[in-house]
Amino acid sequence: MTIDDHKSHLITLGKFLKQFQTSNSVMNSDIPGNNKFFEEMNQKIDSAIHHNGWFTRENIIFALQQWSEALTPRNLKLWLGEYDLSESGDKTVGIVMAGNIPLVGFHDFLSVLVSGHKVLVKLSTNDRQLLPVIASYLMHLDSRYENRIRFTDNRMKDFDAVIATGSNNTARYFEYYFKDKPSIIRKNRNSVAIITGNETKEELEKLSEDIFRYYGLGCRNVSKLYVPENYDFDSFFKAMYKWNPIINQDKYANNYDYNKAVYLMSEFKLLDNGFLMLKEDESFGSPIATLFYEKYQDEKELKDRLKENEEKIQCIVKKESNTNEVTFGQTQKPQLWDYADNIDTIDFLSKL
Structure with a gap:
């Protein structure tokens, strides 16, 4: 053939x-x-x-x-x-x-x-x-x-x-x-998004697709945010609101309730809008209905840190993407040449 x-x-x-x-x-x-x-x-x-x-x-x-x-x-x-x-x-x-x-x-x-x-x-x-x-x-x-x-x-x-x-x-x-x-x-692997604080509501709404599509179960789903110091999450939560019906899905709601109970009993500080929790955490992989976040001061230093952890990261999502980065709303719309883990599958197969 x-x-x-x-x-x-x-x-x-x-x-x-x-x-x-x-x-x-x-x-x-x-x-x-x-x-x-x-x-x-x-x-x-x-x-x-x-x-x-x-x-x-x-x-x-x-x-x-x-x-x-x-x-x-x-x-x-x-x-x-x-x-x-x-x-x-x-x-x-x-x-x-x-x-x-x-x-x-x-x-x-x-x-x-x-x-x-x-x-x-x-x-x-x-x-x-x-x-x-x-x-x-x-x-x-x-x-x-x-x-x-x-x-x-x-x-x-x-x-x-x-x-x-x-x-x-x-x-x-x-x-x-x-x-x-x-x-x-x-x-x-998990995906992360870098927020600058200058995003429009429409751009953050596109990011919500990267967070909630497939209930966040894919390796291309954003599970962690990097935000500037003193970032106001109010505009972020407003942009997420269109996904609020997700809490009506029983399996998602059960995970939300369970993880919230665990966090509250452990006295972790949370930001919560009723269907998504934000927790400050250095880890990359967050539980269902939870998004980790971490603050940064210098974007170049942040990129260096992400480079050091590239084996744990599937996608880096940004408002304006560069090479090996993805724009808001596109993580679950990969092209045929967007290879998982950056391993060229066709090249591997052609050399067998």
Whole structure:
């Protein structure tokens, strides 16, 4: 299968995913395979919501829409144009996927396929519904995918390389178990935002998307703020207010209540608006419904500190981004060439 074949199929897949909406999804009869897969995909969305209480239809549809916007002719050309994939292929690459947000391992899945390799997927128990139907859709578009995509519920075997994503604890297991294979092992990472105090309400509202989308469960979600000395959080809280319905989600509300009780019993100082707590803390990873913050005086010194901790950070979010930074509202809208942990997956796969 050529790279142009892959691009053609992924463009069609993008059009297929674009049909699904939070309400009133409408089937486009011009898209191949819709008679077979449109209703099945809708059913799998409902099934995913049933199996994982954090997966709402809104968040699943958001993920599908981001993928539909990514899988365009222009983006695929920009993504793959710089690589020579003529010599790569025919290896079997195992992927151990996380399940914190919908389709979180999809980029690795696509990367293996477009590199000409076969993929062996071990799904997370938290996200088992969506990817298999997408894989079946690709097989419908081209039967050659049937020999290139496999799923397993058991321990992976008969593979040549691996991409595994998990916590810092599971990463130690991965590093031991896969020590004899070429690998990409991903650990815990969090994202941070730098506030200058000059942001408009609209800019801070965009930042709220980076904080609350997927309930803050993704590694690209902002879990910590850096704010100037004497920063007035009033404007920040006002910009967050549009997300206040999030407290009506039972799992989020339970985490909010539990963490608030723990903080109050420990007599920690908190800022609280009824659905989000701010706690001054040097750590990067904050609990659900909590955002850590830390004060800074010199932005250059802050950047040096963040550089020293780059292995713990997925994204640095700012009003005006520079290289390797992200603007407000864009953390959950990565491009195909925005690689997790800054590890070029395609380059890794092309050298197997």
